[in-house]
Amino acid sequence: MTQYLLIAVVTALITAALSWMVWRVAIRYKLHPAIRERDVHTRPTPRLGGIAMFLGVVAAFAISSTNPFFSIFWTNPWPTLSILAATLLIVLVGIADDLWDLDWMIKLGAQFVAAGIVAWFGNIQIYALPIGGVTVGSSWMSIVLTVFSIVIVMNAVNFIDGLDGLVAGVCLIANGIFFVYAYVLTRDIGSNNYFNLSSFIAVVLVGACAGFLPFNWHRAKMFMGDSGALMLGLLMATSAVSITGNLSPAALDPDQLGRSQLLGAFIPILLPIAVVILPLLDFGSAVFRRMRAGKSPFSPDRKHLHHRMLDMGHSDRDAVLIFYAWTAIIGITFLLMYIATREDWFGQYWIGVAFGVVGVAACLVVTFLPARRSRSTTTPDEIAEETP
Numbered sequence: 001m002t003q004y005l006l007i008a009v010v011t012a013l014i015t016a017a018l019s020w021m022v023w024r025v026a027i028r029y030k031l032h033p034a035i036r037e038r039d040v041h042t043r044p045t046p047r048l049g050g051i052a053m054f055l056g057v058v059a060a061f062a063i064s065s066t067n068p069f070f071s072i073f074w075t076n077p078w079p080t081l082s083i084l085a086a087t088l089l090i091v092l093v094g095i096a097d098d099l100w101d102l103d104w105m106i107k108l109g110a111q112f113v114a115a116g117i118v119a120w121f122g123n124i125q126i127y128a129l130p131i132g133g134v135t136v137g138s139s140w141m142s143i144v145l146t147v148f149s150i151v152i153v154m155n156a157v158n159f160i161d162g163l164d165g166l167v168a169g170v171c172l173i174a175n176g177i178f179f180v181y182a183y184v185l186t187r188d189i190g191s192n193n194y195f196n197l198s199s200f201i202a203v204v205l206v207g208a209c210a211g212f213l214p215f216n217w218h219r220a221k222m223f224m225g226d227s228g229a230l231m232l233g234l235l236m237a238t239s240a241v242s243i244t245g246n247l248s249p250a251a252l253d254p255d256q257l258g259r260s261q262l263l264g265a266f267i268p269i270l271l272p273i274a275v276v277i278l279p280l281l282d283f284g285s286a287v288f289r290r291m292r293a294g295k296s297p298f299s300p301d302r303k304h305l306h307h308r309m310l311d312m313g314h315s316d317r318d319a320v321l322i323f324y325a326w327t328a329i330i331g332i333t334f335l336l337m338y339i340a341t342r343e344d345w346f347g348q349y350w351i352g353v354a355f356g357v358v359g360v361a362a363c364l365v366v367t368f369l370p371a372r373r374s375r376s377t378t379t380p381d382e383i384a385e386e387t388p
Contacts, residue, residue, distance in 0.1 A: 001183070003067065008210070011204050011211065014060075015053055015207065016214065019222065032044040047225030050094055053212050072196050081122075083235070089114045090114045092227075097227075104296065108151075114150075118238050124241055124242045126146050126244070150234060152237075156282065164219060170324065172213065173324060175203070175239075181338060194242045194243060197239075198242045205232060218316060240272035325363050
């Protein structure tokens with residue numbers, strides 16, 4: 001655990017230093033796009049934070065290659081190198097989009113190529129679903145399912161990138177929860193290169209998000225842009241696939257591990273989904289809404305969940321904090337329910353259920369009963385920020 005924490009701290013420090021450097025360069029050379037109609041901010045702001053986050057991630061991987069503790073997933077370097085290659089591709093495309101606004105078809109094509117690199121060259125695929133021995137039918141089905149899963153998560157994370165600190169904070173919380181899950185699962189079942197790689201990616205993303213968040217907090221000095229959001233989605237999906245997709249049904253045998261068959265089977269699948277449930281809901285509703293209107297599923301609009309929160313009367317900071325709360329409550333609930341399937345906690349499901357019920361109730365209250373501020377108590381700058 002200490003080695004993982006050190007990697008998170010080092011990644012955060014490197015990302016913070018690089019974020020400051022990228023911000024200074026972007027301001028000096030005016031590397032910021034024009035404000036769009038759907039944007040919430042009212043002043044030109046660089047969108048190149050993804051560069052700093054990517055370099056922080058690369059630095060973390062470079063450090064891990066010299067640390068014997070992480071040698072298990074460098075024994076066969078192809079999965080790791082494939083992940084880095086796919087990440088580089090998606091970051092370069094994201095940077096181009098942040099500067100010149102690429103056509104959505106180009107971005108989507110690049111996402112499929114990046115996901116294909118991870119699945120094909122990295123051999124990181126969904127081979128089995130640990131539900132009663134269900135396995136994916138063929139190698140091509142594994143690749144197709146993996147590629148589509150990664151692309152969906154990439155777009156889901158990118159779709160919620162609309163408020164200061166939203167994606168960075170949500171992904172920090174989600175990856176923190178997922179790291180604990182992956183770490184506990186690895187200790188339960190036994191170490192292998194995919195499981196340890198999954199834990200490493202999660203903790204590196206925690207560090208990258210923590211290092212960038214101070215520059216992205218309201219009012220943001222810099223945005224992560226598509227380069228950062230797509231990178232986070234790619235690595236989060238890859239981390240989840242590398243551990244969940246490689247779980248054999250026998251590994252979760254309740255007779256061997258003292259687990260509830262129901263929870264022991266479903267939690268490993270549900271928890272990776274739970275930590276990104278808000279981005280997935282936003283992505284699904286956006287695609288449905290736009291296709292029903294006869295538009296491209298990737299055509300921009302101002303009807304995302306965070307936009308609706310602003311329309312309900314929340315300030316942008318309050319909306320972001322509410323998103324944080326929902327992410328933490330849902331993720332921790334499933335994490336506690338998974339931990340309750342361990343032998344030493346066996347049968348203590350009520351802890352996770354009680355936490356979830358109380359947490360969801362509290363989130364519902366603060367979400368649907370916002371304290372509307374009168375315009376007389378709101379500064380002109382805040383009004384501008386909240387009314388794009």
